[in-house]
Amino acid sequence: MIDHLGINCADWENSKTFYDEVLGVLGYTRQMDYQVAIGYGRDGKPDFWIADMSAGDAKGPNREVHVAFQAADEDAVKAFYDTALRLGAESLHAPRLWPEYHPGYYGAFVRDPDGNNVEAVFHGAKPQG
Incomplete structure (x- = not known):
């Protein structure tokens, strides 16, 4: 049913470090990196994405x-x-x-x-x- 999921992050630098490390211990790595969005997963397929909310239109408490x-x-x-x-x-x-x-x-x-x-x-x- 779910192919992939993405969230927006307010503290981009901290979020990159956080997800690199917490997902890394689970065996997931960066599969794609567009500088303002990073997809994590395995075997070339990003299943979970984080994005820099300051780079797009998704701002405010209800990103x-x-x-x-x-x-x-x-x-x-x-x-x-x-x-x-x-x-x-x-x-x-x-x-x-x-x-x-x-x-x-x-x-x-x-x-x-x-x-x-x-x-x-x-x-x-x-x-x-």
């Missing part, structure tokens, strides 16, 4: 959370997106390939009624073209 749900295929991602919009969700990113994450990453992002960034993702999409 957004990012949750990505696994989808069975590209059609399921599209259905998630269309349903969310029908229910009044704000579109963050329409369904598309995200090759900057990895080949075959197909996802759509919406903002839920409480302002959280919610995604549906399928990891086996075929590159277009």
Whole structure:
């Protein structure tokens, strides 16, 4: 069900040190590092993300959370997106390939009624073209 989860951190430097160490003792390491967001996991797959809240729009006591749900295929991602919009969700990113994450990453992002960034993702999409 849950593909990956992300939180925003107010004290970026302290958070990086904290998660490097506490996740390190559990066998998790940095799998991706975008300077303002770091994904931790194993075997090349980041499952838990931290982000520097001062680098984005998520500020204040109710900082957004990012949750990505696994989808069975590209059609399921599209259905998630269309349903969310029908229910009044704000579109963050329409369904598309995200090759900057990895080949075959197909996802759509919406903002839920409480302002959280919610995604549906399928990891086996075929590159277009």
